[in-house]
Amino acid sequence: MGDIVIAYRIEIKGLVQGVGFRPFIYRIALHNNILGWVENNNEGVSVHAEGTELQIDGFIQDINCKAPLAASISSLIKAKVKSEHFTDFSIKKSASYSQTITEVSPDIAVCDDCLHDLLTQHHRLGYSFVNCTNCGPRFTIIQALPYDRHQTTMQPFEMCAVCKGEYENILDRRFHAQPIACNHCGPVYSIAKGDLLYNTEEIPAFIASEIQAGKIIALKGMGGYHFMCDAENEQAVITLRNRKQREKKPFAVMCKNLQTVEKRFEVSEQEKKSLVSWRRPIVLLRNKKPFAASVSMQLNTTGILLPSMPMHYQIFDFLTTDAIVFTSGNVTDEPVCIDDSIALNELSNIADIVVTYNREIHNRVDDSVMMIVNKKERMLRRSKGFVPTPIPSILNTEGIFAAGAELTNTFALGKGSQVIFSQHIGDLKNAETMEFYEESVDRFSTLFRFQNQFVACDLHPDYLSSNYARSLGLPTLEIQHHHAHIASCMAEHGLSEKVIGFAFDGTGYGDDGTIWGGEVFVCDFAGYERKFHFDPVPLPGGDQVTKYPWRTALSYLYKYFNELVLYTELPFLASIEKKEIVLLTQMIDAKMNCPLSSGAGRLFDAVAALTGICTTSSYHAESPMQLESIIASDCKGKYLYHIENKIIVFYKMFHQIVNDIQNNTPVSIISAKFHNTLIALILDLSKNIRKETNINKVVLSGGTFQNRYLLGLTEQLLMIEGFEVYSHEKVPSNDGGIALGQMAIASAFRQSATSTGFYGR
Ligand code: ZN
Ligand code: ZN
Ligand code: FE
Numbered sequence: 001m002g003d004i005v006i007a008y009r010i011e012i013k014g015l016v017q018g019v020g021f022r023p024f025i026y027r028i029a030l031h032n033n034i035l036g037w038v039e040n041n042n043e044g045v046s047v048h049a050e051g052t053e054l055q056i057d058g059f060i061q062d063i064n065c066k067a068p069l070a071a072s073i074s075s076l077i078k079a080k081v082k083s084e085h086f087t088d089f090s091i092k093k094s095a096s097y098s099q100t101i102t103e104v105s106p107d108i109a110v111c112d113d114c115l116h117d118l119l120t121q122h123h124r125l126g127y128s129f130v131n132c133t134n135c136g137p138r139f140t141i142i143q144a145l146p147y148d149r150h151q152t153t154m155q156p157f158e159m160c161a162v163c164k165g166e167y168e169n170i171l172d173r174r175f176h177a178q179p180i181a182c183n184h185c186g187p188v189y190s191i192a193k194g195d196l197l198y199n200t201e202e203i204p205a206f207i208a209s210e211i212q213a214g215k216i217i218a219l220k221g222m223g224g225y226h227f228m229c230d231a232e233n234e235q236a237v238i239t240l241r242n243r244k245q246r247e248k249k250p251f252a253v254m255c256k257n258l259q260t261v262e263k264r265f266e267v268s269e270q271e272k273k274s275l276v277s278w279r280r281p282i283v284l285l286r287n288k289k290p291f292a293a294s295v296s297m298q299l300n301t302t303g304i305l306l307p308s309m310p311m312h313y314q315i316f317d318f319l320t321t322d323a324i325v326f327t328s329g330n331v332t333d334e335p336v337c338i339d340d341s342i343a344l345n346e347l348s349n350i351a352d353i354v355v356t357y358n359r360e361i362h363n364r365v366d367d368s369v370m371m372i373v374n375k376k377e378r379m380l381r382r383s384k385g386f387v388p389t390p391i392p393s394i395l396n397t398e399g400i401f402a403a404g405a406e407l408t409n410t411f412a413l414g415k416g417s418q419v420i421f422s423q424h425i426g427d428l429k430n431a432e433t434m435e436f437y438e439e440s441v442d443r444f445s446t447l448f449r450f451q452n453q454f455v456a457c458d459l460h461p462d463y464l465s466s467n468y469a470r471s472l473g474l475p476t477l478e479i480q481h482h483h484a485h486i487a488s489c490m491a492e493h494g495l496s497e498k499v500i501g502f503a504f505d506g507t508g509y510g511d512d513g514t515i516w517g518g519e520v521f522v523c524d525f526a527g528y529e530r531k532f533h534f535d536p537v538p539l540p541g542g543d544q545v546t547k548y549p550w551r552t553a554l555s556y557l558y559k560y561f562n563e564l565v566l567y568t569e570l571p572f573l574a575s576i577e578k579k580e581i582v583l584l585t586q587m588i589d590a591k592m593n594c595p596l597s598s599g600a601g602r603l604f605d606a607v608a609a610l611t612g613i614c615t616t617s618s619y620h621a622e623s624p625m626q627l628e629s630i631i632a633s634d635c636k637g638k639y640l641y642h643i644e645n646k647i648i649v650f651y652k653m654f655h656q657i658v659n660d661i662q663n664n665t666p667v668s669i670i671s672a673k674f675h676n677t678l679i680a681l682i683l684d685l686s687k688n689i690r691k692e693t694n695i696n697k698v699v700l701s702g703g704t705f706q707n708r709y710l711l712g713l714t715e716q717l718l719m720i721e722g723f724e725v726y727s728h729e730k731v732p733s734n735d736g737g738i739a740l741g742q743m744a745i746a747s748a749f750r751q752s753a754t755s756t757g758f759y760g761r
Contacts, residue, residue, distance in 0.1 A: 004052065005083055006050070007081050008049045008081065009046065009078065010047040010048075010049060011045075011075075012047070012075070013044035013073070013074050014071070016073065017103065017105065017147045019134075020068045020071075022038050022045065023176050024068055025063070026175075027170065027171075029047075029089040030170075032055050032059040032062065034059050035050045036049045036089055037086070037090045038089075038091055038092070039091070040146045050084070060076070060078065068133070070106075070134070070278055091176065103388070103390060104147065105147075106279065106385050106386055107136075107138050107223065107385060108136060108279075109278050110309060110313070111135040113132065113173060114134075114135055115310065117130055123160075125183070128189055128203075128310045128311045128357075129181050129188075129359075130310050131174075131177060131180070132173045132174045133175065135278070139223075139365065140222050140223045140362060140363050141153045141361070143362050145447060145449075148178060149178040157186055158185060159180060160185035162182060162184070163180050163181060163182050163185055163186075167180050187357050187359035188358060189203050189311065189355055190357065191355050192344050192354045192356060204311060204317065205318045208315050208316075211230050211319060212320060214230060214235060214239075215352040216229045216239060216240050216243065216351045217351055217353050217355060218329045218348070218354045218355065219355045220340070220357050220361075221309060222309060222361075223338070223363070224328065224337060224338045224366065225329025225343050225347055226329045227325070227326075227329050227347075228254075228324045229324065231295055231323040231324055232292055234292040234293060236325075237325055240327075241294060243350040244327075245332045246619075248622065250295065251303075252282045252303035252305060252325070252326050252369075253295060253303070255304055255306060255323050256319070256322035256323065257322075258272060258275065258276065260322045260323060264290070266286040266287075266288055270377070271372050275305070276306060278385070280305055280367075280385055281367065281384075281385060282305045282369040282370070283304055283370055283371065284301045284369070284370070285301060285302060285304050287300055287301060290302070299626070303369060329343070329351075331350075333433075334432045335432060335433050336364060338361040344356070363443065364436065365384040365387060365424075366383045368383045368384050368386050373708050373711050378711070378727075379731055380706060380736075382424065383423040384423070387421060387423040388422075388448075391419045391491075391730055391731065392494075393418060393744070394496060395491075395496075395525075395751065397416065397417070397418070397747045398414055398415060398416050399454055400413075400456060401456070401469070402414070402738075402743040403455065404425075404458075404465050404742070405460075405481065405484075405738040405739075406458070406463040406465055407735050408427070409425040409437060409736070410424060410737075410738075411437070411440070411465070412739035412740060414743055415448060415450065419743050420448055421739065422441075424736060455469045455470075455746075456469075456746035457478055458479060459478045460509035477746050477749055480508075480509070481508025481509055482501075482503035482508050482519045483528045484741035484742050485503040485737070486499070486501030486523055486528070486699050487523075487741035487744045488738060489701040489728050490525070490726070491740050492728060492729065492730050495726065499695060500695050500697065500698045500699065501700075502520055502700050502701070502702075503520075503521065503702045504518055504519070504703075505599065505702030505704055505734070505735075506600075507601065508599075514596040515596065515597035516599065517599025517600050517601055517702070518534025518600040519534075520533065522689060525744055526749070531689060532646050533648065534598040534650075535648060535649045537552065537596065537597060537598075537602065538559075538591070538594035538596055539594060540555060540584040540587045540594050541594075545605065548615075548616055549609035549614055549615060552609065553605070554581065555588060556603075556654055557610075557658075560654045570610070571661070572615055575615075600678075600702065600704045604624040604627055604704070605623045607671075608624070608626055610657060610658075611667045613671070621706075624704065627671045628671075628710070630668045631671045631672045632669050633709070635668075635673065636676065638679075638680050640656065640677075641653055641681055653677055657670060675707075678714075679710065679714050682698075682714050683717055683721060686698050686718060687721065696722070697726065698723045700728075701733050701741075703734035705727060705733040706733055711727060711733075
């Protein structure tokens with residue numbers, strides 16, 4: 001009985017294309033004596049399997065247990081079909097027969113086997129584009145689905161006979177590896193010096209010697225160019241800063257290996273795991289023995305990543321330094337460069353040497369950035385290695401386009417129960433970035449066969465993403481910024497019930513026309529109640545204040561102190577002319593260009609300025625980062641605040657801080673007490689709202705929760721108080737995660753629109 005041949009059709013969905021899944025199926029089919037075929041299609045992978053009950057059981061078990069590293073199976077459905085009496089097992093040519101899609105693999109760091117081949121395989125000796133079914137470029141080179149070589153930027157490279165042999169040999173690790181290449185047939189690096197281009201087999205050695213000599217290199221990477229220089233060479237790092245016009249924003253550093261990382265940083269097991277994962281993100285680590293001072297500019301953390309492309313390893317082989325600055329290769333504020341002629345013409349003004357290669361990057365991606373807090377990965381920038389892996393949704397998102405915010409923009413497309421997130425796009429106010437945004441929306445729509453039916457965007461009247469969304473001429477839902485923040489975190493965790501939401505960030509358009517950003521909501525996807533919010537202060541000069549935190553500090557003091565003389569004596573105003581101070585107070589009195597803001601980011605600005613930590617800011621979120629960096633973590637003290645008619649008033653805190661400053665209290669203590677005040681406030685208000693509403697779920701979102709101290713302690717203390725706490729892991733808590741919240745709110749709205757047609761407060 002057991003040897004009766006039966007047949008099954010097996011449909012596998014998930015991340016199963018471009019990750020060596022078909023060859024994997026082929027091999028386990030042979031191993032289990034299964035006959036039939038496997039094919040890629042738009043919906044995933046289909047298998048026709050014939051064998052005995054026992055063989056098929058073993059086969060399916062192997063599919064689930066032995067799948068390739070980068071694969072992830074979201075569903076496996078099997079149905080009995082008629083046996084067609086196959087005599088072998090084959091990989092069928094890709095079919096393209098449906099409008100639904102499967103996943104596209106993110107790019108995968110080079111695997112150990114390939115690094116070994118680079119030293120041993122005669123046709124790949126020193127070959128910098130070595131890859132196999134387990135590693136190599138994916139999303140960055142893909143132009144259309146299904147994932148086949150002719151639909152990638154590998155198309156112009158014709159396989160040589162040897163590669164073709166491997167590509168067609170089922171027992172080879174490169175069987176059906178679409179970007180397969182070798183020294184004879186694949187892409188090559190070249191070095192450009194001025195107008196002169198030349199090839200050399202000694203490129204890694206040359207790059208290494210130039211880095212060692214203190215030069216700046218622009219190197220074409222997987223998803224765009226990078227600038228590199230010796231992280232131990234202060235002069236080189238300063239030169240890069242000057243030429244890139246990047247005054248103080250910290251640089252990421254690529255370390256040779258984990259040993260280097262362990263020597264220089266405090267690194268936990270989880271941090272190590274994230275660093276070595278095939279996604280190769282930048283991980284924020286606490287400094288132990290820092291590199292050149294200008295790398296992290298007084299911050300106590302550095303963004304660290306490990307090599308991911310063969311070329312990175314090859315360069316380190318020749319270097320004596322074991323850490324190189326590794327930062328996006330772009331012209332100030334523009335998206336990371338992927339265009340070789342721009343690299344040669346413009347990046348060459350910053351770099352001494354431009355190293356390029358002759359394969360096109362189709363999809364631009366920056367490096368992803370994350371931090372580990374309370375042993376969990378927290379995405380800060382979701383790009384290379386993660387995009388375009390979808391995020392599952394509990395709501396039907398089909399046909400919804402979420403336009404995102406304006407700073408650190410990402411957008412999202414809804415496909416059924418999945419949300420396809422774009423890579424990090426950047427600040428849309430830059431014209432080139434806006435162009436990148438529109439181009440990426442088009443590319444994603446084509447690649448994933450997305451039919452736009454419904455649009456979600458930020459309520460802001462002037463966000464470029466909102467204007468773009470409104471111009472599409474489709475039904476559009478405008479969503480309050482901080483509601484989208486909380487909804488984003490809810491969606492990430494599959495919550496749809498009412499929650500207590502703390503949305504703390506720099507700025508977002510409030511539904512009363514003022515700037516919000518210190519918001520305490522009770523909300524679900526359908527709407528929000530603004531339970532409490534930070535005391536609004538006038539921002540003299542509007543947006544200007546983000547560059548000049550001292551102005552916000554002045555505004556708080558003007559609000560909370562009566563006598564001008566009291567605070568004009570404070571050290572942080574010593575370098576500001578009295579005239580200017582008086583002028584600003586007059587502006588505030590006249591309500592002239594002084595929009596009101598309840599933003600948490602502005603509160604951090606004010607405290608950072610007041611304590612002299614950061615009176616002027618040279619990059620986004622500098623003052624909160626500086627403040628966090630100096631916290632005396634053993635200090636348990638805090639300041640006082642009070643509530644006046646739903647408003648969280650910091651009158652007492654500012655008086656106490658001024659007192660501390662006048663008593664020469666160390667700024668590390670002031671910073672700790674300030675952070676502890678916010679944590680206490682979250683705890684108090686959570687308890688307060690729970691008492692009133694019985695809601696026990698607390699959601700934390702907004703850019704302010706990128707603060708490791710604030711997020712870590714708040715979570716721990718809320719849990720001690722019995723709250724269920726939700727914070728971001730998969731998408732950023734900053735505006736890079738907004739699109740997910742917009743998507744969730746729009747999905748819920750569309751589902752209920754026929755009954756209520758209402759969104760908002
Ligand atoms: Zn490999
Ligand atoms: Zn070849
Ligand atoms: Fe925000």
